[in-house]
Amino acid sequence: MSLYKERFDGRAFDEVRPIRAEVGIIPSADGSAVFETGGTRAIAVVRGPRTLHPQHMQNPQKGILRVSYGMMPFSVWDRIRPGPSRRSEEISKVTEWALSSVVDLSEFPNTVVDVFIQIPQADAGTRVAGINAAAMALADAGIPMREMISAIAVGKVDKTLIVDVNKMEEDFSEGEGSTDIPMAFTSRRKNIALLQLDGKISTDELKKAIEMGKVACEKVLEAQVEALKKSKSKGIENE
Amino acid sequence: MSDVVISNIQRKKILECIASGKRLDGRALDEYRKIEVEVGISKNAEASVRLRLGKTEVLAGVKLGITEPYPDAPDEGTFMTNAELHPMASEYFEMGRPRIEAIELARVIDRGIRESGFIDMKKLCIKEGEKVWQVFLDIVALNDDGNMLDAAGLAALIALGNAKMPKFNEEEGKIEHELTEEPLPLNHEAMSFNMTFHKIGNQIVVDVGPEEEAVSDYRLSIAVGDDNGKPRITAMQKGKEGAISSEDMEKILKLVEVKWKEMFPKVKEYVFGNGK
Amino acid sequence: MSNEERTIVVPGETLVSGNDYLPGDGAYRDGKDVVAQRFGIKNISEKLVRVVPVSGTYRPRKGNTIIGVVVDITFNGWLIDFGGAQNAFLSISEVPRYINKGELRDFLDFGDAVVVKVWDVKSRSVEVSMKMRGFGKLEGGMIIKVNPNKVPRIIGKEGSMVKLLKNSLGCSITVGQNGYVWIYGKSLEDEIKTKKVIEFIVDNATSIGLTEAVEKYIHELGESDFEIIEENTDK
Numbered sequence: 001m002s003l004y005k006e007r008f009d010g011r012a013f014d015e016v017r018p019i020r021a022e023v024g025i026i027p028s029a030d031g032s033a034v035f036e037t038g039g040t041r042a043i044a045v046v047r048g049p050r051t052l053h054p055q056h057m058q059n060p061q062k063g064i065l066r067v068s069y070g071m072m073p074f075s076v077w078d079r080i081r082p083g084p085s086r087r088s089e090e091i092s093k094v095t096e097w098a099l100s101s102v103v104d105l106s107e108f109p110n111t112v113v114d115v116f117i118q119i120p121q122a123d124a125g126t127r128v129a130g131i132n133a134a135a136m137a138l139a140d141a142g143i144p145m146r147e148m149i150s151a152i153a154v155g156k157v158d159k160t161l162i163v164d165v166n167k168m169e170e171d172f173s174e175g176e177g178s179t180d181i182p183m184a185f186t187s188r189r190k191n192i193a194l195l196q197l198d199g200k201i202s203t204d205e206l207k208k209a210i211e212m213g214k215v216a217c218e219k220v221l222e223a224q225v226e227a228l229k230k231s232k233s234k235g236i237e238n239e
Numbered sequence: 240m241s242d243v244v245i246s247n248i249q250r251k252k253i254l255e256c257i258a259s260g261k262r263l264d265g266r267a268l269d270e271y272r273k274i275e276v277e278v279g280i281s282k283n284a285e286a287s288v289r290l291r292l293g294k295t296e297v298l299a300g301v302k303l304g305i306t307e308p309y310p311d312a313p314d315e316g317t318f319m320t321n322a323e324l325h326p327m328a329s330e331y332f333e334m335g336r337p338r339i340e341a342i343e344l345a346r347v348i349d350r351g352i353r354e355s356g357f358i359d360m361k362k363l364c365i366k367e368g369e370k371v372w373q374v375f376l377d378i379v380a381l382n383d384d385g386n387m388l389d390a391a392g393l394a395a396l397i398a399l400g401n402a403k404m405p406k407f408n409e410e411e412g413k414i415e416h417e418l419t420e421e422p423l424p425l426n427h428e429a430m431s432f433n434m435t436f437h438k439i440g441n442q443i444v445v446d447v448g449p450e451e452e453a454v455s456d457y458r459l460s461i462a463v464g465d466d467n468g469k470p471r472i473t474a475m476q477k478g479k480e481g482a483i484s485s486e487d488m489e490k491i492l493k494l495v496e497v498k499w500k501e502m503f504p505k506v507k508e509y510v511f512g513n514g515k
Numbered sequence: 516m517s518n519e520e521r522t523i524v525v526p527g528e529t530l531v532s533g534n535d536y537l538p539g540d541g542a543y544r545d546g547k548d549v550v551a552q553r554f555g556i557k558n559i560s561e562k563l564v565r566v567v568p569v570s571g572t573y574r575p576r577k578g579n580t581i582i583g584v585v586v587d588i589t590f591n592g593w594l595i596d597f598g599g600a601q602n603a604f605l606s607i608s609e610v611p612r613y614i615n616k617g618e619l620r621d622f623l624d625f626g627d628a629v630v631v632k633v634w635d636v637k638s639r640s641v642e643v644s645m646k647m648r649g650f651g652k653l654e655g656g657m658i659i660k661v662n663p664n665k666v667p668r669i670i671g672k673e674g675s676m677v678k679l680l681k682n683s684l685g686c687s688i689t690v691g692q693n694g695y696v697w698i699y700g701k702s703l704e705d706e707i708k709t710k711k712v713i714e715f716i717v718d719n720a721t722s723i724g725l726t727e728a729v730e731k732y733i734h735e736l737g738e739s740d741f742e743i744i745e746e747n748t749d750k
Contacts, residue, residue: 024570026296026382028294029327029382041280047326047327049600051600051601068325072377072379073302073321074281074300074302077416082323104552108600110638111600111601118381121280121282122283141570142554142555142570144526145526146543147527148527187526188527228523232523232554232570233523244596245626246626246627246628246653247628248654248656248657249628249657250626252656252703256703256707263707265707
């Protein structure tokens with residue numbers, strides 16, 4: 001029997017926290033979005049494509065996607081030192097890989113598309129919220145993408161598999177403790193674009209965790225698509 | 240912050256317009272854009288604020304920690320301001336470039352708050368010579384549409400004005416993850432706020448946009464507080480290459496008096512209006 | 516446009532199924548489906564399936580009219596910033612008169628604003644020309660920058676909106692597809708008024724009955740007495 005029988009916030013094990021998604025929050029950026037689940041909020045801003053400097057970094061065959069993820073100093077209880085850290089650099093890179101699996105910048109050689117992800121408030125799952133916001137902001141910026149991307153953190157708390165882990169669950173230390181599995185799926189082919197794991201899990205449990213993540217990402221995708229469509233649908237009612 | 244590409248005709252038009260006492264966006268020369276404030280954007284902060292000045296947008300947050308006092312002020316808390324002018328905030332901020340603008344912005348805001356005595360540092364002493372509260376003020380620019388300094392400065396004051404003390408466990412000597420109802424100790428009457436004046440053509444202009452910023456000769460930022468109904472200056476910074484003539488200095492100080500009278504009650508309302 | 520053509524689609528969404536459809540701009544084939552490759556409006560005409568962008572940066576296309584600023588001068592032409600991913604190149608062979616090398620600055624100097632036509636888009640460069648009538652250096656007036664995706668609303672159906680503005684505000688208006696709009700009027704007041712109306716259009720581009728709203732807004736601002744000024748961009 002698992003020691004984690006009921007979730008701290010009363011959610012079902014496969015239930016995502018309330019989602020809020022909005023596109024176009026910073027009108028003067030090329031693309032922007034906010035994605036929120038429960039107490040975690042991510043802002044994404046896209047600028048570009050624009051010419052990449054210095055020139056020797058340019059790719060004459062296609063544009064470069066560059067992701068920068070960061071938590072605001074006051075986003076968590078124990079203040080984070082401003083500026084890049086080893087953690088933020090790594091998350092930027094895995095996010096960049098995840099997004100690059102669907103983004104096609106072949107039309108924009110020698111350019112860079114910058115994706116800035118900032119977390120003003122955190123309650124676990126910031127990298128996946130960041131990916132969700134970034135996918136919307138990239139779409140909003142009109143960047144060619146073969147598919148959308150949706151992400152979720154699946155967790156194993158003692159022996160119980162749960163989706164959309166919050167901070168208290170992440171910090172659970174009894175029994176087998178807490179295992180964190182952030183993952184992202186492409187919207188069409190359902191390929192895994194991001195997968196990390198921190199903890200211990202059997203192969204069977206992992207298979208189940210991935211299935212749970214996939215189902216939960218449908219909810220995320222729904223919110224992303226709705227926010228994107230809502231941001232522009234009013235504009236075409238006239239004429 | 241002025242790598243804005245501006246055409247000769249546009250430069251001429253802005254100068255012509257400002258010379259005639261108007262601005263391209265229809266504002267008066269001494270008129271600020273609309274200010275919008277949202278308090279409480281992070282539940283994990285002692286205070287957090289999102290502020291919009293026109294389309295310029297900035298976040299500010301306050302966090303508290305425990306530290307040793309400085310040897311020269313053993314019975315006072317400490318205060319630190321940090322600003323990030325992230326490249327996300329503007330197409331003109333480049334990646335990796337040394338951010339002197341961010342450093343300057345943080346230092347000017349820090350001085351305005353520190354020198355005014357707005358934060359009651361003595362009340363932030365826990366045990367003299369050993370343990371004091373440490374106040375962190377963090378500013379993150381989201382979108383730069385001109386005059387980030389005044390926007391960030393106001394956001395900072397509002398954050399401080401709304402900050403609550405966290406619970407301190409004296410036995411263990413550490414902060415608990417819980418806020419009390421007790422506000423951050425402030426000297427309300429000492430508050431000063433920042434206004435930035437730009438010299439454009441022959442005129443002095445407040446709250447400039449990016450194109451106006453690009454054609455201005457110099458800027459003068461002045462933090463002003465209240466001295467029994469009269470403005471009291473607590474910090475200043477002259478920026479850019481132009482130099483101030485004595486006539487202009489007089490003109491600016493006259494404008495400071497007028498604007499201070501108009502803005503100070505509004506600023507007080509923003510800073511202390513919530514929960515008071 | 517039919518209802519179906521107004522559907523907003525997101526990347527990865529199936530636009531239509533069937534092997535006889537052809538994926539155009541912003542679309543790709545995936546098995547029997549034609550799929551959206553970007554966010555925008557689904558557009559199917561005959562068998563060609565496209566996604567028309569609704570957001571993002573301006574991408575120059577052959578034949579576009581754009582407005583920009585000279586930011587550099589080379590030995591054989593001018594580099595023009597138009598707010599795109601890269602600068603456009605205006606060669607001395609693409610200006611309406613003969614220019615001696617070494618005298619480029621006399622014709623167009625740093626900071627000069629120009630209205631030019633895009634005649635070629637390559638991977639490394641955007642080539643522009645000002646040989647045709649209606650293109651050249653801009654003298655006087657002001658330039659405002661708006662979201663390039665809102666340009667169709669400023670122009671209106673077959674130019675109806677821009678015509679309405681010109682007729683009721685008395686300013687000459689040149690709209691660059693890159694979102695730079697040049698306004699030239701008899702007085703600063705007229706130009707500022709025109710600027711306000713264009714910003715009103717951009718802010719309200721999503722509202723129903725835009726033309727009526729614009730007419731009302733112009734009326735509120737107060738119409739001015741003026742004579743219509745002829746286009747003067749080709750001098």
